[in-house]
Amino acid sequence: MTALKEKTLHSAAELVEAGLDRGADLGALQRVASRYAVAITPAIAELIAPTDPDDPIARQFVPDARELVKQEQENADPIGDDAHSPVEGIVHRYPDRVLLKLVNACAVYCRFCFRREMVGPGRGGLSPKALAAALAYIRATPEIWEVILTGGDPLVLSPRRLKAVMAELGAIDHVKILRVHTRMPVAAPERISPALVRALRVPGKASYVVLHANHPRELTAAARAACARLIDAGIPMLSQSVLLHGVNDDVATMSALLRALVECRIKPYYLHHADLAPGTAHLRTGIAEGQALMRALHGRVSGLCQPAYVLDIPGGFGKSPIGPNYLNEGGAVIEDFNGRRHCYPPSPHIRHPEALGAKRRASKGDGP
Numbered sequence: 001m002t003a004l005k006e007k008t009l010h011s012a013a014e015l016v017e018a019g020l021d022r023g024a025d026l027g028a029l030q031r032v033a034s035r036y037a038v039a040i041t042p043a044i045a046e047l048i049a050p051t052d053p054d055d056p057i058a059r060q061f062v063p064d065a066r067e068l069v070k071q072e073q074e075n076a077d078p079i080g081d082d083a084h085s086p087v088e089g090i091v092h093r094y095p096d097r098v099l100l101k102l103v104n105a106c107a108v109y110c111r112f113c114f115r116r117e118m119v120g121p122g123r124g125g126l127s128p129k130a131l132a133a134a135l136a137y138i139r140a141t142p143e144i145w146e147v148i149l150t151g152g153d154p155l156v157l158s159p160r161r162l163k164a165v166m167a168e169l170g171a172i173d174h175v176k177i178l179r180v181h182t183r184m185p186v187a188a189p190e191r192i193s194p195a196l197v198r199a200l201r202v203p204g205k206a207s208y209v210v211l212h213a214n215h216p217r218e219l220t221a222a223a224r225a226a227c228a229r230l231i232d233a234g235i236p237m238l239s240q241s242v243l244l245h246g247v248n249d250d251v252a253t254m255s256a257l258l259r260a261l262v263e264c265r266i267k268p269y270y271l272h273h274a275d276l277a278p279g280t281a282h283l284r285t286g287i288a289e290g291q292a293l294m295r296a297l298h299g300r301v302s303g304l305c306q307p308a309y310v311l312d313i314p315g316g317f318g319k320s321p322i323g324p325n326y327l328n329e330g331g332a333v334i335e336d337f338n339g340r341r342h343c344y345p346p347s348p349h350i351r352h353p354e355a356l357g358a359k360r361r362a363s364k365g366d367g368p
Ligand code: SF4
Pocket: 105, 106, 107, 108, 109, 110, 112, 113, 114, 115, 116, 119, 151, 152, 153, 183, 212
């Protein structure tokens, strides 16, 4: 390990000096780094095998010249956040919850990030005035039951600033759930300090932390201990992972990741199909491959380990589960995990979907 691995690496030159350039030419690395933010923390650098050209951790964090190639279908706002942003920092896509995008910085920058055009060091976060307007929107909208703190990574904030925001949200009667999305326990586990854990707890509200992790090697002893500090303090944890070509798109790796998460008391929540972010085609799989992977997991790893495989529909239409589907022929035939088909009798009480309150919306997502 070089001395540079003791600090976060931000530039192409630092990557070369640390031996993490994977043979790429310096000029290409510099062009990518000037286009999209780069940050590799010591905890992540430690995980990268510099001599492995296919290292799954390097694929997630080390810049690649292919990022400069934008496909026609790729989009700077691939999941359509802007279309649902009534005030700066808020995305209100589903009726009962909002995203509160507090910061645009992260501890590490993932090469496949769907907000890669918005995040980076020095991009700051919400100004005090913008934060006050975002909180005012939440206060004035009684349908909002859940606030999802995201960014960037909200855990780059100091415990003091985080505590202040959590307290503001905690004072809003109709907000019951405070959910924080983060990569910090993996990227910089030491930052999950007792003060930060205390900042996340709000009397009378349920705080959840959702960990973003994509490969079992990310769950080091230090990362596991960081998650345990949160969970032991009464904060339940879920996970979200992104299906990535050459990182976790095989049954053995995905099974190991999901099992490791459950061993850490983290319930796998979402497996995201990778979004159409610019310059990320080399990291995306096809939906059919994702469905085949989910089929292979069904029945072979515990139900506790099963995430929902979802796609954020481009254009801002929300998330939808994308299978695979085990029901055939109008629900009369169901497939088991060995591929055997079984008949299931029709229900004597058939209700129209609208009777269940599942009215379809034209433009606002109804998804999970
Ligand atoms: S931590 Fe999240 S927001 Fe930050 S670069 Fe990675 S995917 Fe994007």
